[in-house]
Amino acid sequence: MLPDQQLKKSRRPPGRRRTGLFWRLLFPPRCLLCRRLLAASSTVPLCGGCRALFTPAGLFCPRCGKELLSGQPCSCAPEILPLRGLFALSRYEGPWRQMLHRFKFRGERALARPLGNWLGRLLEEETDWRPELVVPVPLHRHREEERGYNQSYLLARFTAEALGISLQPLLVRPEAAPAQSSLSYSRRLENVHGAFLYRGKPYPGKRALLVDDIYSTGATMQEAAAVLHHRELIVFGAAAAYTPRLS
Numbered sequence: 506m507l508p509d510q511q512l513k514k515s516r517r518p519p520g521r522r523r524t525g526l527f528w529r530l531l532f533p534p535r536c537l538l539c540r541r542l543l544a545a546s547s548t549v550p551l552c553g554g555c556r557a558l559f560t561p562a563g564l565f566c567p568r569c570g571k572e573l574l575s576g577q578p579c580s581c582a583p584e585i586l587p588l589r590g591l592f593a594l595s596r597y598e599g600p601w602r603q604m605l606h607r608f609k610f611r612g613e614r615a616l617a618r619p620l621g622n623w624l625g626r627l628l629e630e631e632t633d634w635r636p637e638l639v640v641p642v643p644l645h646r647h648r649e650e651e652r653g654y655n656q657s658y659l660l661a662r663f664t665a666e667a668l669g670i671s672l673q674p675l676l677v678r679p680e681a682a683p684a685q686s687s688l689s690y691s692r693r694l695e696n697v698h699g700a701f702l703y704r705g706k707p708y709p710g711k712r713a714l715l716v717d718d719i720y721s722t723g724a725t726m727q728e729a730a731a732v733l734h735h736r737e738l739i740v741f742g743a744a745a746a747y748t749p750r751l752s
């Protein structure tokens with residue numbers, strides 16, 4: 506290994522811890538739901554009272570939406586999908602839903618760090634996915650300009666931080682899908698799914714974690730996963746919340 510590669514490799518985790526500590530001193534952690542101050546040592550971003558209101562979700566099936574026990578494959582054989590698995594912090598309901606509304610629509614970007622860090626830590630504890638890079642689900646550019654930020658990008662950034670891996674914004678959402686006839690053959694294949702284009706270095710065989718704020722019908726994440734899968738990445742998905750399917 507070249508010396509500068511070694512340096513890069515050994516630098517990341519301590520740097521990550523220092524940044525986290527510095528941040529905690531400047532901005533002591535608060536409960537995500539009621540904003541009450543938490544102990545600096547708190548590993549869960551919820552106060553005691555709000556923990557009682559919180560229903561953790563965990564793993565669920567990307568195909569049928571069934572909640573799964575760790576390590577248990579779903580009986581509907583989801584391995585045929587580009588998305589190998591899904592993990593969410595909670596169901597999209599009650600106070601958790603209101604908190605995500607503040608994050609998404611009312612400019613409360615500061616929620617990204619505790620949410621993303623917690624998502625990364627729980628994912629590491631509860632799955633054996635071992636992702637090597639994190640890919641945010643992009644917003645349409647005009648929507649990002651309106652809002653001033655992409656909440657999925659922010660969430661993904663802090664999920665990557667907790668996992669100690671890099672954030673790679675490999676997907677773009679074109680303003681309007683380009684006409685198929687104007688594209689080369691390989692670009693046409695990517696454009697089949699329409700909503701996303703791959704941009705950046707190839708990562709064949711790498712384990713990617715796609716991050717979105719809310720997983721509802723799953724259509725967006727499935728399309729994003731299909732584009733990454735087409736580029737030979739192994740894709741898993743994570744979200745701050747998901748909408749359970751009615752069965």
Ligand SMILES: [Zn+2]
Pocket residue numbers: 536537538539540541551552553554555556
């Ligand atoms: Zn609270």
Ligand SMILES: [Zn+2]
Pocket residue numbers: 566567568569570571579580581582583
């Ligand atoms: Zn299933």
